[in-house]
Amino acid sequence: MNRTEVIQRIIDKKKACSYLEIGVYNGKNFFKIKAWEKIAVDPHFQFEKRKRFKWIFKNFYNIGAKYHETTSDNYFANTKFSKPFDVIFIDGLHTYAQSLNDVLNSLNILADNGVIIIHDCNPPHNAAAFPAHSLEHAGSLNLPGWTGEWCGDVWKSICYLRSVKNDINVFVLDCDFGLGIITKGPSAPSLNFTEKEITAMNYQDLEKDRKNFLNLKSTSYFSEFLDKI
Numbered sequence: 001m002n003r004t005e006v007i008q009r010i011i012d013k014k015k016a017c018s019y020l021e022i023g024v025y026n027g028k029n030f031f032k033i034k035a036w037e038k039i040a041v042d043p044h045f046q047f048e049k050r051k052r053f054k055w056i057f058k059n060f061y062n063i064g065a066k067y068h069e070t071t072s073d074n075y076f077a078n079t080k081f082s083k084p085f086d087v088i089f090i091d092g093l094h095t096y097a098q099s100l101n102d103v104l105n106s107l108n109i110l111a112d113n114g115v116i117i118i119h120d121c122n123p124p125h126n127a128a129a130f131p132a133h134s135l136e137h138a139g140s141l142n143l144p145g146w147t148g149e150w151c152g153d154v155w156k157s158i159c160y161l162r163s164v165k166n167d168i169n170v171f172v173l174d175c176d177f178g179l180g181i182i183t184k185g186p187s188a189p190s191l192n193f194t195e196k197e198i199t200a201m202n203y204q205d206l207e208k209d210r211k212n213f214l215n216l217k218s219t220s221y222f223s224e225f226l227d228k229i
């Protein structure tokens with residue numbers, strides 16, 4: 001299973017209308033998604049207007065898609081949201097601080113029964129998890145084992161949310177570099193790390209207790225989750 005399939009199955013199950021994607025790059029995922037109100041946010045879209053147009057014919061749901069070429073912080077701060085989103089996919093800058101900011105801002109504009117999906121929560125190795133400032137920065141460091149895939153320390157946002165928030169449910173689906181899935185609803189705090197402890201953690205800490213840190217679920221759990229939403 002990959003992110004596109006997971007997102008689309010959630011949209012279909014919920015009969016969701018509105019979809020927001022933070023961090024879109026070349027639109028590999030965004031253009032394929034079928035939802036009537038699609039919003040794309042990225043400071044540097046890696047496609048021309050022509051490609052947007054072509055994708056209307058490949059997937060008619062792109063006809064009303066809206067594109068905001070700006071950072072997620074700027075988008076959240078300067079947009080008047082007239083109604084909440086059903087589904088939000090967060091895949092922007094892969095740092096702990098920015099991914100957490102994106103989740104907290106997204107929670108404010110998520111429908112009560114909405115779903116947030118966060119990409120890259122389960123880095124496969126140390127190089128992919130390096131806490132760089134950006135993909136370009138990570139790629140310039142000659143990290144041992146570097147494969148060009150960068151998840152950064154997004155995983156720390158999962159640890160934070162599971163330690164601090166008692167009004168959301170969080171798990172990570174073990175596919176496509178870890179898809180964090182968040183729904184609203186009361187929850188018992190499942191980890192008890194302080195912010196200071198999370199900031200000080202490194203990849204070795206994650207490796208020692210990955211399943212517990214992330215509430216990692218195998219892909220077979222996904223159908224069970226869909227039945228609940």
Ligand SMILES: C[S@@+](CC[C@H](N)C(=O)[O-])C[C@H]1O[C@@H](n2cnc3c(N)ncnc32)[C@H](O)[C@@H]1O
Nearest residue numbers: 023024025028029042043044071072091092093
């Ligand atoms: C991994 S790519 C997204 C891939 C895409 N979601 C997909 O599934 O194919 C990350 C994107 O995040 C964008 N990005 C970086 N900083 C950002 C920010 N502050 N706000 C929103 N997007 C950002 C980058 O420009 C890049 O295009």
